[in-house]
Amino acid sequence: MDFSYAPEDEEFRAELRSWLDANLPDFLDQGEIGPPQSDTTLRTMQRRQAWQRRLNEGGWAAINWPRQWGGREATIMQNVIYSQEMAAAKAPGIYNANGIWQIGPMIIRWGTEEQQERWLPDIINADHHWCQGFSEPQAGSDLANLRTTAVRDGEEYILNGQKIWISTAHLAKWGLFLVRTDPEAISRGAKHEGITALIVDMEAPGIECRPIRDLTGECLFNEVIFTDAPVPVGHRLGDEGNGWVVAMGTLGHERVGTAGLSIGLKSELEQMIAAARQHNPGALHDPDIRERIARAWTQIELTRLLNQRALSKVLKGEKNWPEVPLAKLQWSHLSQTLAELNLDILGPVGVLAKGAPDAVDGGHAAHNYPWQRYTSIGAGATEVQKNIIADRAIQLPRR
Numbered sequence: 568m569d570f571s572y573a574p575e576d577e578e579f580r581a582e583l584r585s586w587l588d589a590n591l592p593d594f595l596d597q598g599e600i601g602p603p604q605s606d607t608t609l610r611t612m613q614r615r616q617a618w619q620r621r622l623n624e625g626g627w628a629a630i631n632w633p634r635q636w637g638g639r640e641a642t643i644m645q646n647v648i649y650s651q652e653m654a655a656a657k658a659p660g661i662y663n664a665n666g667i668w669q670i671g672p673m674i675i676r677w678g679t680e681e682q683q684e685r686w687l688p689d690i691i692n693a694d695h696h697w698c699q700g701f702s703e704p705q706a707g708s709d710l711a712n713l714r715t716t717a718v719r720d721g722e723e724y725i726l727n728g729q730k731i732w733i734s735t736a737h738l739a740k741w742g743l744f745l746v747r748t749d750p751e752a753i754s755r756g757a758k759h760e761g762i763t764a765l766i767v768d769m770e771a772p773g774i775e776c777r778p779i780r781d782l783t784g785e786c787l788f789n790e791v792i793f794t795d796a797p798v799p800v801g802h803r804l805g806d807e808g809n810g811w812v813v814a815m816g817t818l819g820h821e822r823v824g825t826a827g828l829s830i831g832l833k834s835e836l837e838q839m840i841a842a843a844r845q846h847n848p849g850a851l852h853d854p855d856i857r858e859r860i861a862r863a864w865t866q867i868e869l870t871r872l873l874n875q876r877a878l879s880k881v882l883k884g885e886k887n888w889p890e891v892p893l894a895k896l897q898w899s900h901l902s903q904t905l906a907e908l909n910l911d912i913l914g915p916v917g918v919l920a921k922g923a924p925d926a927v928d929g930g931h932a933a934h935n936y937p938w939q940r941y942t943s944i945g946a947g948a949t950e951v952q953k954n955i956i957a958d959r960a961i962q963l964p965r966r
């Protein structure tokens with residue numbers, strides 16, 4: 568395994584760093600962006616929109632996309648460097664993460680020229696927000712069990728059914744949805760067939776978003792109910808019935824992406840220690856806390872090496888398990904471990920929520936602790952990842 572970076576990768580890093588140096592402090596100094604918002608989520612989204620636009624101006628919003636569409640055709644190594652630099656600089660999140668990392672690549676791969684011209688500039692420039700509508704009450708880990716129907720009626724599909732857990736659907740103008748165009752496929756034991764990918768205008772009639780309050784008290788995800796909702800046939804991505812293949816490309820993207828998620832964990836641990844020095848220095852002399860910090864640091868390093876191994880296999884075109892599912896498990900375990908450690912290391916001020924006079928870093932620790940529970944569900948639930956490892960990697964016998 569060669570850990571060194573090629574000269575063109577170092578150039579890529581230097582270019583990104585100098586762009587961040589020239590743009591990020593200036594962006595952060597702006598304070599409130601756009602019209603005043605009392606709602607925290609809307610304020611965050613407004614900020615993310617402005618940041619993504621700034622990134623796009625510099626050609627840094629969608630590094631994986633073809634140059635023709637504003638991307639850089641970045642290599643896997645450059646993706647790692649991008650994640651490292653963004654984490655080190657503590658850059659804000661982007662407005663259209665789903666759009667840039669999953670839906671955009673689907674439109675590039677499967678969309679017609681007309682669809683590409685219509686929607687790719689919209690996604691990359693953060694003109695509108697995009698959501699991804701896959702899960703249903705009986706179709707989460709077993710996604711192919713989805714039952715929202717789309718029946719063709721002339722030049723439209725008519726949608727009926729229920730999606731659930733759809734992040735930011737209530738804020739989105741567009742969504743990429745998986746629907747069932749062949750309702751017989753499940754009963755004939757071919758549930759992966761007869762699924763179609765549609766781009767849905769969330770403002771069209773017959774669509775209702777019902778926000779669901781999560782463990783942190785925020786309403787970020789939704790039930791989406793379709794009642795005779797019309798979607799033009801021209802909004803179909805790929806062929807009718809080919810939605811599973813269209814979607815798997817993007818989920819694969821998400822899964823490889825999770826292998827890189829742990830990149831930010833080291834700087835998170837360092838920031839936690841820095842905050843403890845300032846707000847609760849006594850904790851850093853507690854032998855139990857010291858051991859937990861050392862353990863977390865060691866695990867982060869181990870995960871980094873695991874990611875390097877996954878990466879090396881991907882670059883050599885080898886099968887990337889068990890490293891990718893293992894790295895996903897490590898990421899969720901460590902994210903939750905760090906969230907818990909953060910509360911203990913900060914002591915009483917750690918539980919103060921946003922808005923409290925002495926809250927540290929906008930109440931991040933108190934919010935982050937319940938929020939991180941999602942990491943053992945999102946991007947492949949823990950038990951399902953363990954099944955993949957048992958089945959494909961160590962090939963445990965089945966009963």
Ligand SMILES: Cc1cc2nc3c(=O)[nH]c(=O)nc-3n(C[C@H](O)[C@H](O)[C@H](O)COP(=O)(O)OP(=O)(O)OC[C@H]3O[C@@H](n4cnc5c(N)ncnc54)[C@H](O)[C@@H]3O)c2cc1C
Nearest residue numbers: 699700701702707708709732733734941944948949950951
């Ligand atoms: C914060 C958050 C944001 C989300 N955003 C979106 C979004 O934008 N769009 C979208 O489409 N979805 C979204 N989801 C939904 C997410 O994709 C699903 O929650 C996930 O796929 C799991 O499905 P489920 O909730 O139906 O749980 P289930 O699949 O019903 O799983 C329930 C439990 O059973 C276990 N389990 C399931 N199958 C097996 C098995 N074969 N063997 C052993 N154990 C098993 C699971 O590990 C889990 O512990 C989001 C979820 C979260 C938490």
